[in-house]
Amino acid sequence: MQMAEVNHRWLLRTRPVGMPKDSDFELVEEPVPAPTEGEILVRVEMLSCDPTQRGWLGRDTYLPAVNIGEVVRSLGGGRVVRSRHPGFSEGDLVSGLVGWQDYAVIKPVGVFGVTKLPPGMPLEKALGTLGPNGLTAYFGLLDIGRPQPGETVVVSSAAGATGSLVGQIAKLKGCRAIGIAGGAEKCRWLTEVAGSDAAIDYKADRVEQKLADACPKGIDIYFDNVGGEILDAALARLAFHGRVVLCGAIADYNATEPPPGPRNYLALLNQRGRMEGFNVLDYYARAQEAVTELADWIAQGKLKDRVDVQRGLENAPAALRRLFLGQNQGKQLLRVAN
Amino acid sequence: MQMAEVNHRWLLRTRPVGMPKDSDFELVEEPVPAPTEGEILVRVEMLSCDPTQRGWLGRDTYLPAVNIGEVVRSLGGGRVVRSRHPGFSEGDLVSGLVGWQDYAVIKPVGVFGVTKLPPGMPLEKALGTLGPNGLTAYFGLLDIGRPQPGETVVVSSAAGATGSLVGQIAKLKGCRAIGIAGGAEKCRWLTEVAGSDAAIDYKADRVEQKLADACPKGIDIYFDNVGGEILDAALARLAFHGRVVLCGAIADYNATEPPPGPRNYLALLNQRGRMEGFNVLDYYARAQEAVTELADWIAQGKLKDRVDVQRGLENAPAALRRLFLGQNQGKQLLRVAN
Numbered sequence: 064m065q066m067a068e069v070n071h072r073w074l075l076r077t078r079p080v081g082m083p084k085d086s087d088f089e090l091v092e093e094p095v096p097a098p099t100e101g102e103i104l105v106r107v108e109m110l111s112c113d114p115t116q117r118g119w120l121g122r123d124t125y126l127p128a129v130n131i132g133e134v135v136r137s138l139g140g141g142r143v144v145r146s147r148h149p150g151f152s153e154g155d156l157v158s159g160l161v162g163w164q165d166y167a168v169i170k171p172v173g174v175f176g177v178t179k180l181p182p183g184m185p186l187e188k189a190l191g192t193l194g195p196n197g198l199t200a201y202f203g204l205l206d207i208g209r210p211q212p213g214e215t216v217v218v219s220s221a222a223g224a225t226g227s228l229v230g231q232i233a234k235l236k237g238c239r240a241i242g243i244a245g246g247a248e249k250c251r252w253l254t255e256v257a258g259s260d261a262a263i264d265y266k267a268d269r270v271e272q273k274l275a276d277a278c279p280k281g282i283d284i285y286f287d288n289v290g291g292e293i294l295d296a297a298l299a300r301l302a303f304h305g306r307v308v309l310c311g312a313i314a315d316y317n318a319t320e321p322p323p324g325p326r327n328y329l330a331l332l333n334q335r336g337r338m339e340g341f342n343v344l345d346y347y348a349r350a351q352e353a354v355t356e357l358a359d360w361i362a363q364g365k366l367k368d369r370v371d372v373q374r375g376l377e378n379a380p381a382a383l384r385r386l387f388l389g390q391n392q393g394k395q396l397l398r399v400a401n
Numbered sequence: 402m403q404m405a406e407v408n409h410r411w412l413l414r415t416r417p418v419g420m421p422k423d424s425d426f427e428l429v430e431e432p433v434p435a436p437t438e439g440e441i442l443v444r445v446e447m448l449s450c451d452p453t454q455r456g457w458l459g460r461d462t463y464l465p466a467v468n469i470g471e472v473v474r475s476l477g478g479g480r481v482v483r484s485r486h487p488g489f490s491e492g493d494l495v496s497g498l499v500g501w502q503d504y505a506v507i508k509p510v511g512v513f514g515v516t517k518l519p520p521g522m523p524l525e526k527a528l529g530t531l532g533p534n535g536l537t538a539y540f541g542l543l544d545i546g547r548p549q550p551g552e553t554v555v556v557s558s559a560a561g562a563t564g565s566l567v568g569q570i571a572k573l574k575g576c577r578a579i580g581i582a583g584g585a586e587k588c589r590w591l592t593e594v595a596g597s598d599a600a601i602d603y604k605a606d607r608v609e610q611k612l613a614d615a616c617p618k619g620i621d622i623y624f625d626n627v628g629g630e631i632l633d634a635a636l637a638r639l640a641f642h643g644r645v646v647l648c649g650a651i652a653d654y655n656a657t658e659p660p661p662g663p664r665n666y667l668a669l670l671n672q673r674g675r676m677e678g679f680n681v682l683d684y685y686a687r688a689q690e691a692v693t694e695l696a697d698w699i700a701q702g703k704l705k706d707r708v709d710v711q712r713g714l715e716n717a718p719a720a721l722r723r724l725f726l727g728q729n730q731g732k733q734l735l736r737v738a739n
Contacts, residue, residue, distance in 0.1 A: 124671050290667070309670045324662030329628070332647045332678035333462050339677075340670035 070095045073135045073163035073379050078128075079120055081317050082387055085380045087120075088135060088163075096168045097145070104145040105157055105167045105177065109186040111138040111195070112382050112395035113224075114288075117316040125342050126174070134162040135379070138195060140186040141167075141400070156180040158189050163379045165399065174344060191224055191394040192361065192368040193354050199310060199343040200228035201353040204286060205236070207308045207341045212237030214283035215302070217274065219293050220313060221262065222249035222369075223386075224394035228357075229286045230259050231366050238284075241277045243270065243293060245389040252392075256367055271296040281305060281334075290314045291322060298327035298336075307331075307338035317387055369393030408433045411473045411501035411717050416466075417458055419655045420725055423718045425458075426473060426501075434506045435483070442483040443495055443505045443515065447524040449476035449533070450720050450733035451562075452626075455654040463680050464512070472500040473717070476533060478524040479505075479738070494518040496527045501717045503737065512682060529562055529732040530699065530706040531692050537648060537681040538566035539691040542624060543574070545646045545679050550575030552621035553640070555612065557631050558651060559600065560587035560707075561724075562732035566695075567624045568597050569704050576622075579615045581608065581631060583727040590730075594705055609634040619643060619672075628652045629660065636665035636674075645669075645676035655725055707731025 069092040079087045098104045118124045119136050129136050140158035143151050148171055151157070159177030161167040171177050180189050191197065203225075210216055216233035220226040221242025230240040230253065242253040243263045250262035261277040263270055274282065274296055281302030287294050290312030298307065315322045331338055346353070360366035371392045373382045382397040407430040417425040436442045456462045457474050467474050478496035481489050486509055489495070497515030499505040509515050518527050529535065541563075548554055554571035558564040559580025568578040568591065580591040581601045588600035599615040601608055608631055612620065619640030625632050628650030636645065653660045669676055684691070698704035709730045711720045720735040 295662070309667075312667055312670070315667070321664050324633070324664035324666050326659050326662035328662050328666065328676070329647075329650055329653070329678075331676060332650070332680070335678050335680055335683060337675060337677040338666070338669060339675040340667075340673050342670070342673055345673065 068095075069093065070164055070166045071376055072165070073376070075120060075129050075131055075133055075135055077131065079117075079317075081319050083117065083120065083317075083380060083383060088380055090377065095166050098147045098168050100147050102168050102170050103143050103148050103151045103157075103177075105141045105161055105169055106144045106400060107139050107161045107165055107167055108141040108398070108400045109139055109190060110161070110163065110376075110379065110382075110397040110399055111190040112386055112391070112397060113138060113195070114311055114313045114316060114386050116383060117387070125344065134164050136160055137163050137379075138190060139399075140180065140189055151179065156182065156184065156186075156189075158186070158194060163376065165376060187370045187372070187394070187396060188361075188368075190396060191370060192228060192366065193357055195343055196224040196394060197228060197357045198346055198350055198353050199225045200232055201357060202343065202346040202349070203308050203310050203341055204229050204232050204284070206346070207339050208284040208286060208306050210236050210238050210284055213239075215239045215241065215278050215280060216284045216286065217241045217243065217278065217282045217297055218286040218288070219243045219297075220288035220311075221253055221259065222257075222393065223288065223391065225310065226286070226288055227253075227257055227369060227393060228366070231257055233284075234258050235360060235365060241274070249392070252369070265293060271299055274300045278302075284308060286310060288313060290325075294325050295327045298325055298330040301330045301334045301336050303334050305330075305334055305336045307336065309338060309340040313387065370396055372396045372398055374398045406433075407431065408502055408504045409714055410503070411714070413458060413467050413469055413471055413473055415469065417455075417655075419657050421455065421458065421655075421718060421721060426718055428715065433504050436485045436506050438485050440506050440508050441481050441486050441489045441495075441515075443479045443499055443507055444482045444738060445477050445499045445503055445505055446479040446736070446738045447477055447528060448499070448501065448714075448717065448720075448735040448737055449528040450724055450729070450735060451476060451533070452649055452651045452654060452724050454721060455725070463682065472502050474498055475501050475717075476528060477737070478518065478527055489517065494520060494522065494524075494527075496524070496532060501714065503714060525708045525710070525732070525734060526699075526706075528734060529708060530566060530704065531695055533681055534562040534732060535566060535695045536684055536688055536691050537563045538570055539695060540681065540684040540687070541646050541648050541679055542567050542570050542622070544684070545677050546622040546624060546644050548574050548576050548622055551577075553577045553579065553616050553618060554622045554624065555579045555581065555616065555620050555635055556624040556626070557581045557635075558626035558649075559591055559597070560595075560731065561626065561729065563648065564624070564626055565591075565595055565707060565731060566704070569595055571622075572596050573698060573703060579612070587730070590707070603631060609637055612638045616640075622646060624648060626651060628663075632663050633665045636663055636668040639668045639672045639674050641672050643668075643672055643674045645674065647676060647678040651725065708734055710734045710736055712736045
């Protein structure tokens, strides 16, 4: 195992206002740290770029905010290079909150720990379709949305890491799937590769009108990754007993003022609808259920995933921004080392 | 049975803008109509004033809007004075959508029909605690809110016809109950008569601060009758796995522009919360469950109700406005005849 002389780390310098800038972070060099008893040292190989990271940089939400001067929190994966924990050996592949750095010293328990991965599992899968995005799509759609065959499922950020799985799982469960994404290329991928019944380009189309066309009986499940005007457009078309699965609100994450709320929320009253939030952290105890079914679908060629791999730890802020600029084509990853 | 020579009827003349004015309606005199086969003629004795009537005057919601020139839709009760329906006899007491008029010809089936009441049941009870308000409070709190003993339940319009029952049922089910109402007198009634653990006067208090004081562990269930800023204040204090039961939005009913949505809706995401709408119409098949338990509580002195009876069909618009001016002390009724 090749060891770098130093540990490059991105620290949070100031809380971003609006879109995160390079100058909100500072890239420092420190000695490679040594694990103490009960800890492991991980060589980070791949980082996951996730919209929720923007929230962690701002304020306490479902996790405490990253402190100024701390390493930027990020999911990622890599190999154990030193272990002082009986459950881990050198060479083990792990994933978890490793942070924007070459090396992470980790106490492998709880939310801030890491999980051992099966030998040979590609980190692209472990951080995406068989990891947080897969679990988010699976439990969010099935547990919170509770789709019935024949129902109409609409998903936003439909070509993204989570959304692209939601639409495909909806199809596998016998639903109609409509994806909302930005740009013709993503929409083409949705209908031609991912099997969506229709795709709506929110940059070019009038979303509310297109939803009316694509969902003549209304929307039974709207899986929301974006919030804002698209949430309102979906609420306006909610079917009787429709469900809104709140997964995220990327439209709000870089807002500098509190964005307006969904003015069509009273659709929930008229349609006896339900809007419910969830967090994949609550489902880790049931992860195996999802991973088994997702892996089967992949093996049978029924579930397509798409990864967008950038390279170099020095590009971490830019890779994160790709999410908010809509530049990522599927799961955004950043390879840090081989 | 005394028969008036004419039937006084309030017709909708124009759709109200903002608060309904007398001039939005027209009081006309018509001959007392005759029922045809399958219909009954009801002498209206008591009208129920309900916030949802404001919605019916505006546009199609869960029921089609009242048409211009039609009698104003209203719940009420009275006696059958002529029957051409085999299930009804002269003298039967009924309740349902009788409208703002002395006499109603009704086909007693479906949502727009009437239901026979037990002989001797006071119309004050049939139109309130053992009628729509009781069912709304009972099923909204228990079926949608699903309270657990020890949880904190907050209700708005807490001294109103539905809200006053929600708080008391919450207490009967072992919860803490906090009521939000307008004015010291209503708040006094909540804590001294209805047994609420705390009352918040939204006209005098800073609601968000008072909610923080009264709900140190957050709000497990918020039963919303008002929408607007109070909904946002409650969302800001939502507990983990908290539920918002959407029953109404009186703050919005007279708004002339679409009011803003709840900007704190992302509390549902961070707290894994659920916001769900319902309508009592969906629960009529299960009405007996609720009526049995509610009547028991009343008989045992455990459930206090409060009615505010105005008099005279000519005062119907004014009686309806009392709801939106917060003048009603409990269930607003209008006695039309003895």
